[in-house]
Amino acid sequence: MKQNVVIIGGGIAGMEAANQLQLLGYNPIIVEQESALGGHVAQWHKLFPDMSVARDVVGRMSKSIASTNVFLDTRVVSVKSSRSHYTLSLSNGVDVTTRVVLIATGFGLFDARKKEEYGYGVYDRVITNGDLEQWMNGCADSRIPESPRSLGFVHCVGSRDLKAGNNQCSKVCCMTAVKQAIEMKELFPDSELYCFYMDLRLFGKKYEDFYINAQRDFGVHFVRGRVSEVGEDIDGRLCVKAEDTLLGKPLKIHLDLLVLMAGMVCHPQTSKVAEMLRLDVGNDGFFKSRDNLANIQESNQDGVFYAGACTGAKTIPETLAEARAVALRIHSYFNNL
Amino acid sequence: MIYEGKKRIWSEYQKDIPDDHWYYVRSCIRQNFFPASERMFTEITRNVLGKDLYETPHHTTCGGIAYHCDTLPQETAMTIVARQFALMTEAGYENYVPSCITSFGNYAEILETWEEFPELEAKIRENLWKACRREFQKPKYLAHSSDLIFHWRDAIAAKAKHLLVNPHTGAPLRIVEHIGCHYAKMFPSKGEGGAEYPYVLAGMIESWGGEVVDYPERRHCCGYGFRQYHVKANRGYSISNTYKKFESMEPYHPDAIITNCPGCPYFLDRWQYVIAEQTGKTYGENGFGIPVLTYEELAGLVLGYDPWNLGLQLHQVAVEPLLDKMGVDYDPDAKYLGVNREDIMRPELPKSIRCY
Amino acid sequence: MIDRIPSGFHPFVIPFLLGMAFVLGYCAFGLFRIIKQLSWKERRKLAVSLITPETVVKNIRDIFCDCLFHVKLWKRNKLLGYMHSSIAFGWFMLIVLGHLEVILFVPKRINLFYYPIFFNYFVAEDEITLRGSLLFFLMDFFLLVVLSGIVLAMIKRVSSRLFGMRRTARPSFLNLVGLYALWAIFPLRLLAESFTAHISGGSFLTIPANWVFRQFLGNELNMLPTWWAYSIALGVFMCVLPFTRYMHIPAEMLLIPMRNAGLKMVDARKGFTRVQVLSCPNCGVCVDACPMSANRANLKDCTVYLTRQVRRGNERRIEQISDKCLMCGKCKEVCQVGVDGAQLRLMQRARRQYGFSPDFSNLPQSQIISSSSQKNEKVLYFGGCMTQLTPAIGKSVESILRKSGVDYEWMDREGGICCGRPLYTAGRTREAEQLVQKNQEIIKNSGAKVLLVSCPICYKMFLEHYDLNDIRVVHYVPFMLDFIASGKIQLIQSEVSYVFHDPCELGRGCGMYDEPRQLLKRVAQIREAEKNREMSVCCGGSLGSLSLDFAQREKITRASLDNLCGSGADAIATACPLCKTTFSRYSDRPVRDLAEIVDELIIDN
């Protein structure tokens, strides 16, 4: 009889962990609240730095867990814990008893409407990074004009912003902005692109190459300064204001499309899951690991582990590495190693 | 512009406003700038809507201008405010409504500060007691007088004689709303509709049939800024800000501007003349400027009061084009006649901007 | 020997005559124009030199060595030298001997211009004399020499590597026409003379050929066409000559006396510059020599292409080629004609139009307060801008000066005014002059007797463009050699082996090759790179280049490093802050300035 491992969240962290656990001889059970696996990554179009097609990546992963138990459109309703077991009641009426629960709930994309001054949801031409990816995936979006002359990308929307409730850097937005700017320039070669950044945090492998390419080959303009406010002029174009902090002068520009780089915040269900399993939550709203160095995957409860962005903003490789690592950790937990 | 998006934001910034029993405090400067406005407010609340509004002659300045000019320490300003609250407490009221935006901001800031630093509040209570042997309760509700008109906007609309609609064409008038900086920029939650897309004046315009003009520089300061205008050397800075606003709203051809701050209507009104003098540019039709009204004046016009009784002859920019568009009946010859049709003398009219 | 044709004329000489008339007319006109373009002073200089016996002798010697014997090419590669000198000297001898024949046998025809060229057609051999046989033998011998040169030239076209050239300049269309005409001339002459050899006589080449031909062809119908062909080939060659690289033949004759007269390039296109441009034989030796040839993309940016584009007047390419050059001076070093590629480029750069020019009048007048100590002669040390970014060099020089007990002052320790060389090499000579004036004043006011320089870029500038009265400008290398000689410093001998990289500005720029090696030998083991001294390869970091980009420079640096590392030395020594930084970027072994090496090995007393 294979041991059950309940994985809450069917994003890439949950899928990869399930795959590894399966290979190690366990019976992973994925509980996913959405109707499809893949989480945020499945919504994305292409992934840096190799410009892999997100759907293919997710597709390959779901194929690898084809025989795994997956409950879609399902949430955990309640948890009963005994000394060494957890019994999870799911919204589809199933009760599962397990020794190990793996939290892979991931993150939530910052609600850009909270940055009222940028006018997301108020102005016709303001979208988010997520909207743009979906549009590139073929979803029509009336906010994106047919042939924009000028496009702007606002970095750090809902990241590094105490007042927006997220003090942390979301890690991937700078690179996403550079990637999307290049993609947009390829689609609209006659357009001018502007990235409004505070710092460019291009820390990963090949990220800097993207930056140089964007500058040299695509002529993307990088303006150092956070956008302060956005207005709409009589033609419906956006009037964007920022300070050019390198020049120490205010700057304004009219744009046809503004893409807000919404950051990673904790998943909206975090507190609920935390309450059911009596898990600690950090002041950033993400699950709190035992420590942030050597025990990121450990929770304060015996038999409950974390993988991926549920403990903080992470890149895809980091998430996958964590998922693989946590599978081994669970294996050693079962075997009292 | 996605109207639904704005409505969603407005729904997030709603203030509890009691319907009756307000303690009213006037502004230091409004009575000189636009003398009928505060009079109109009391008229509407007491006589048109039949509400209880209390005023006391013992009320003084709130210290706001001096505080913002860095000529008054904060503790002194707080003690002055504490005295105002004491007067309210003594009068038996707990809903406080100032007429001035800077006062409103000042009160909001002080109440918020006391919330964060209770020991400071205790010290101010001690100061007040030492200074004038008074004690106070903090107001239960603080609202700006424009919040009240906003609150009663539908009641006013129900009694309206003239809507913000051109009776000849049936087209709604295009109105720019300008909110005083101290209304909600410090504490977005203290303003109706928040700071980014304030609803307080927009709501009035909508209720009274007009169309709100949303232009890129709507957030910008009118240019008054105490330290700018009051120091003559800085006045160029002051007018430059106003100029920026007018340049931004120009393509929309607004029919009028309404404001809820003591300084804004004054500067938006008077600077139009100076801009015309310096650049030869006017922003209204046919060489006129854009009429600038306080929300009380506009409410007065909507309710059918005589424009000259509302003191509109004291505006620099001629209001007649707006009156014509609203279909208000007025006697042009009575413009410079005072009470009992007494001649109050005609001012010298400028050449650069058309006036009557 | 008697005249065979009484009139002494045949129409087949017309192509030759036309060609000759054209080329002579062209050259005369060209000479006139160039002389006119010279300034009065230059003309006087030239005239004086032409009547001064020493320069006349030198001119003749140079013309023989350079134009006929191609001595420099011999030094470079024997095969290449032979190829060139065989054609040039052989042809020259054919002409000389042709004239000798006319003078000796038909002196009345000496006034006929074409007679010596087509001598064999116009004469018949009536009796065989020893004199005649000797002359015929020499004629055939030199024809053979030329033919061997032509054969080598053909082989070189296919495989230039045999001649020590990795790459050659790609000839233009007209150059090809000229080349094939030239190649055709001598085989045709052999044919023509062979066909007439039974009448006019001949020697070991023509007589047997005549016999062979007569066995096969057996009549004289072939005679005339071959003489026609020979004449036409000559005519074609002469007609295209002014528009091809063969213009270098007459131009060099002018270049040599002009250079010996001490003329300098003062204009971007006219006068002496024009002669230099025309003198480029397009041999392409500079292609391989150019350090930029490490990049395929830069193959057409060497001097041979510059002279070609200047002749064509292709301004866009002239600008490109001029801006790209590292100004390392190696092309001049290898050029057998002595075309000064760097100077030619500098002239082009200097004529560029600028909408905006810097003005340095606001720079501080004087920074050095003259110190009162007059015991020793005071040394003023000028580190230069680059030394600010290689502080180890400055510190080492300073340390050596301290240890030698020299009274010194570091002029630009806190940053100073640039020496002006970078502006100068960029062609902004007037602006550079402003900096020179500023520095000159500071140096003169300092009370120093010696200006010590560690950067060869500055050193060259101080030597060539500064007027410092009696203040001695010295590079630290000979200065330190003096310290060692006078015993002011004692050194330990290190076991580390160094290969010395000759910085362009110090070596080819200032001619200092031996001193650094002497110094290095005193402290360490020395190895030599394959290409060293005059043939040293630029590090790629040179300020001379304006438009070379970073990636292209990297390849040059790597190529230069390969040359140095081939010596198997433990480390690289140089004496230029720019070379040091540039090499350090990619070197797998330590790169050190001589000052650093020396300072480390001084025995502390």
Next chain:
Amino acid sequence: MTDFGFSISKSATIDMDAVDMELYERVCRQVPSARICMSCGSCSASCVAAPYSGMSVRKVILALQRGKDVRTMLSNCMLCGKCSMACPRGVNTRNLILTVCRNL
């Protein structure tokens, strides 16, 4: 016209819609590496002319992008090349300076 003793001052805001990028684009075509400046400031910090005329290649590139004057900065540039040595991105600073000077 009445003299008020004060007047409308010119806006300090850089209006990017009105900025003429012609010069910048022309310079970039001739010196493509100008585009990859990342504003690190190595050039300015090492500049010999910086104390005299505020020279900074970084600022020159930025000023070209914002339509600001660069003459003052360039007026003391000695073309010494320290900036090109210091630049971590390999921007050809000297050619950039010369190209700007030619096009002004």
